[in-house]
Amino acid sequence: MTTSYLIRRERFIPAPASAIFEVLATPALHSVIDGSGTVTGEQPNGPQRLSKGARFGMDMKIGAPYKILNTVVEFEEGRRIAWRHFSRHVWRYTLQEHDGGTLVAEEWDARSVPGRPLLKLLGFTRKHPESIERTLENLDRYVMGQRLP
Structure with a gap:
């Protein structure tokens, strides 16, 4: 079985791309939308709104708490935002507006990470x-203004 170091999922959200992008470009909201349970801080260090080259720190927890410093490496207002930290894997969001909403894609791209097999051993690819x-x-x-679980 081949391990993929590029994981991508999509979801159609019935909202304008600008509203979705605003959430993604606001680091204080990352812990609110995080589906992994690893982003714990609601008060990140750095700018209130991200831009190309912006650096922002997040409180994290995988077993033990730690801090991570991210850098925005891709930024196209309303369409694309991506950041990475020291290990070089990239979290990327792309938005394509359609009638009635926006197709949002999220990617975890670890293709350029040295020591990729360690990511598999630690369970990240799974x-x-x-x-x-x-x-x-x-x-x-x-x-959409709904309560999160």
Whole structure:
């Protein structure tokens, strides 16, 4: 079985791309929409709104709490935003507006990470598909004004 180091999921959200992008570009909302349960901080260090090259720190927890510093590496207002940290894997969101809403894709791209097999051993390649789907569901609920579980 081949391990994929690029995991992508999509969800159609019946909202304008600008509203969805605003949530993604606001680091304080990342813990609200996170479907993995690893983003714990609601007060990230860095700008209130992200832009190309912006750096922002997040409180995280996988077993033990830790902090991570991310850098925005892709940014196209209303269409694309991506960030990475020291291990070089990228979290990317792309938005395509259609009549009645927006197709949102989230990707975890670890193709350029040195030591990729370690990611598989730690279970990231197995857990991320479901976590990404939950994040997109949470994003949908948040943007549509529904209560999150």
